Amino acid sequence: MASPPSAxxxxxxxxxxxxxxxxxxxxxxxxxxxxxAVDGVxxxxxxxxxxxxxxxxxxxKTTCLRVIGGFEAASSGSVRLFGxxxxxxxxxxxxxxxxxxxxxLFPHMSVLxxxxxxxxxxxxxxxxxxxxxxxxxxxxxxxxLGSRRPAQLSGGQRQRxxxxxxxxxxxxxxxxDEPLGALDLKLREAMQTELRAIQQTxxxxxxxxxHDQGEAMSMSDRVAVFRxxxxxxxxxxxxxxxxxxxxxxxxxxxxxxxxxxVLVGQxxxxxxxxPEQISLTPDPGAPMRGRVTGLHYLGATTRVEVQVGGQTVxxxxxxxxxxxxxxxxxxxxxxxxADLRRLEDA
Amino acid sequence: MNAQPSTSLKLSAWLGAxxxxxxxxxIVLYAFTTEDRTYTFPPPGLTLKWFGVAFARxxxxxxxxxxxxxxxxxxxxxxxLGGLAAAGMARSQFRGKSAVNLLLVLPxxxxxxxxxxxxxxxxxxxxxxxxxxxIIIGHATFCIVTVYNNVVARLRRLSPSQLEASADLxxxxxxxxxxxxxxxxxxxxxxxxxxxxxxxxxxxxxxxxTAGSQQTLxxxxxxxxxKPRQRPVTNVVAxxxxxxxxxxxxxxxxxxxxxxxxxxxxxxx
Numbered sequence: 001m002a003s004p005p006s007a008x009x010x011x012x013x014x015x016x017x018x019x020x021x022x023x024x025x026x027x028x029x030x031x032x033x034x035x036x037a038v039d040g041v042x043x044x045x046x047x048x049x050x051x052x053x054x055x056x057x058x059x060x061k062t063t064c065l066r067v068i069g070g071f072e073a074a075s076s077g078s079v080r081l082f083g084x085x086x087x088x089x090x091x092x093x094x095x096x097x098x099x100x101x102x103x104x105l106f107p108h109m110s111v112l113x114x115x116x117x118x119x120x121x122x123x124x125x126x127x128x129x130x131x132x133x134x135x136x137x138x139x140x141x142x143x144x145l146g147s148r149r150p151a152q153l154s155g156g157q158r159q160r161x162x163x164x165x166x167x168x169x170x171x172x173x174x175x176x177d178e179p180l181g182a183l184d185l186k187l188r189e190a191m192q193t194e195l196r197a198i199q200q201t202x203x204x205x206x207x208x209x210x211h212d213q214g215e216a217m218s219m220s221d222r223v224a225v226f227r228x229x230x231x232x233x234x235x236x237x238x239x240x241x242x243x244x245x246x247x248x249x250x251x252x253x254x255x256x257x258x259x260x261x262v263l264v265g266q267x268x269x270x271x272x273x274x275p276e277q278i279s280l281t282p283d284p285g286a287p288m289r290g291r292v293t294g295l296h297y298l299g300a301t302t303r304v305e306v307q308v309g310g311q312t313v314x315x316x317x318x319x320x321x322x323x324x325x326x327x328x329x330x331x332x333x334x335x336x337x338a339d340l341r342r343l344e345d346a
Numbered sequence: 347m348n349a350q351p352s353t354s355l356k357l358s359a360w361l362g363a364x365x366x367x368x369x370x371x372x373i374v375l376y377a378f379t380t381e382d383r384t385y386t387f388p389p390p391g392l393t394l395k396w397f398g399v400a401f402a403r404x405x406x407x408x409x410x411x412x413x414x415x416x417x418x419x420x421x422x423x424x425x426x427l428g429g430l431a432a433a434g435m436a437r438s439q440f441r442g443k444s445a446v447n448l449l450l451v452l453p454x455x456x457x458x459x460x461x462x463x464x465x466x467x468x469x470x471x472x473x474x475x476x477x478x479x480x481i482i483i484g485h486a487t488f489c490i491v492t493v494y495n496n497v498v499a500r501l502r503r504l505s506p507s508q509l510e511a512s513a514d515l516x517x518x519x520x521x522x523x524x525x526x527x528x529x530x531x532x533x534x535x536x537x538x539x540x541x542x543x544x545x546x547x548x549x550x551x552x553x554x555x556t557a558g559s560q561q562t563l564x565x566x567x568x569x570x571x572x573k574p575r576q577r578p579v580t581n582v583v584a585x586x587x588x589x590x591x592x593x594x595x596x597x598x599x600x601x602x603x604x605x606x607x608x609x610x611x612x613x614x615x
Binding site: 069091102117122165 | 512526
């Protein structure tokens with residue numbers, strides 16, 4: 001084949017200084033018909049960062065990713081990649097590669113040809129591209145399976161092929177759209193560790209879309225929590241868990257009881273309290289008492305639902321502490337006032 | 347339900363098949379008869395001489411060559427137009443889409459005499475003289491349908507993320523077409539094209555309206571029937587037409603069958 005015209009050079013050092021963020025969205029808005037899928041999102045993702053877009057389905061996180069990848073156009077606002085305006089860059093001209101949710105492997109090509117595809121379309125010679133693709137398959141531990149067709153692989157193996165295919169051209173930025181969604185729990189956890197390791201080995205920027213807060217927390221440097229097309233809160237996993245600003249974030253990240261001021265003995269406001277920060281040890285001076293309405297044994301911990309003043313409060317306590325509890329028992333609820341987090345929304 | 351078909355069902359199936367195919371077998375048999383006028387059964391003797399007689403007829407070769415050119419032309423036109431129509435329809439949503447779809451497939455259901463008459467009038471209006479080109483245009487109207495139907499069905503099974511993945515990996519639109527879209531559509535195009543070829547090759551009605559004085563093979567054959575001197579010659583040529591049209595149809599059937607196995611290949615879970 002004729003070698004295609006080479007893509008514009010988008011190495012960060014050719015544009016503004018090397019400190020330019022890998023991704024900079026400024027007031028990004030995407031409207032489909034009457035739906036504002038993304039509604040004024042501004043964020044900066046530093047080079048080398050593992051950044052997650054976390055949110056329930058329909059919250060705009062995938063649309064954001066698709067705009068970064070070049071598959072969706074912004075209705076307004078700007079997208080800069082490594083300091084360069086990407087509004088007019090087609091997907092094939094962006095220094096970005098994507099791992100798709102359904103992997104999107106080419107069924108008529110062997111695994112090796114799938115991985116080599118980015119090199120094939122750039123006109124890289126056969127020997128070199130097969131060597132590079134082979135090395136990339138080794139990286140994802142599938143060196144043996146290069147001659148198979150995607151249909152002959154398991155879900156986990158396909159996931160790795162998709163990853164290798166997206167990495168073969170050494171992108172500066174890798175987008176991952178719920179890549180582990182189709183895998184079972186064990187495999188998912190193993191892949192989380194591996195993804196993080198690959199990201200750190202290669203030192204490239206990962207933008208990761210997921211609805212699984214545990215996944216986002218365990219891998220990311222920073223997380224943006226999406227809700228209804230907007231970023232509700234952005235921060236490191238510790239910040240999000242330790243200092244949720246809104247009831248939505250408190251509940252979506254880690255789970256929380258959202259309690260009124262009167263209930264927790266404060267003068268005003270709404271407060272978040274983590275289930276694991278509540279203890280049920282008998283204490284006559286406890287600030288709150290309630291009736292047990294649910295007991296869910298989870299092994300090391302037991303999840304207890306307690307009815308307090310018309311509201312159900314969840315507590316997550318060591319199973320040994322609540323052996324005596326039965327449904328409809330009265331129990332005391334105790335917590336450290338320092339653990340209460342005042343929320344900004346009503 | 348009973349898994350084994352009943353004897354009466356089997357019998358009627360065989361009778362149906364016999365009804366459809368015994369006349370064809372007679373054609374084959376009488377291509378070898380030594381008797382040149384009537385269809386006495388059994389044939390008094392068998393001979394290959396009619397093949398020689400048929401192959402010596404230059405008007406037969408002219409008609410055959412015209413039929414081949416027309417079928418190739420109509421198939422090529424159908425591949426381009428049917429393929430593009432399918433691509434356009436598969437990737438867009440608009441009001442009246444099902445009406446447009448119906449209009450696209452209608453020519454194959456329309457009686458040939460209607461298509462033929464309509465073409466006769468409009469081609470004359472357009473100032474085109476009846477000839478090879480007008481026959482090709484006439485055949486393309488229904489050949490497009492076979493390509494269109496095959497390609498539309500195949501495109502429905504193409505996940506849009508395949509094309510996005512290709513672009514994502516740096517492929518320009520033409521490269522995506524060549525490396526991803528065309529391989530995905532290849533067998534559908536081939537199957538549609540082979541069916542189109544077979545349809546065109548033995549078409550009579552639309553052809554009579556658009557051919558002018560030229561004779562395609564089926565029309566030549568029809569004309570020969572009224573010359574009782576060398577009746578087995580027509581049988582030899584009919585046999586030829588059967589072979590030429592049957593092979594692509596069988597091939598098309600095999601091709602579309604084989605792809606169902608690949609159907610789930612792109613799915614992730």
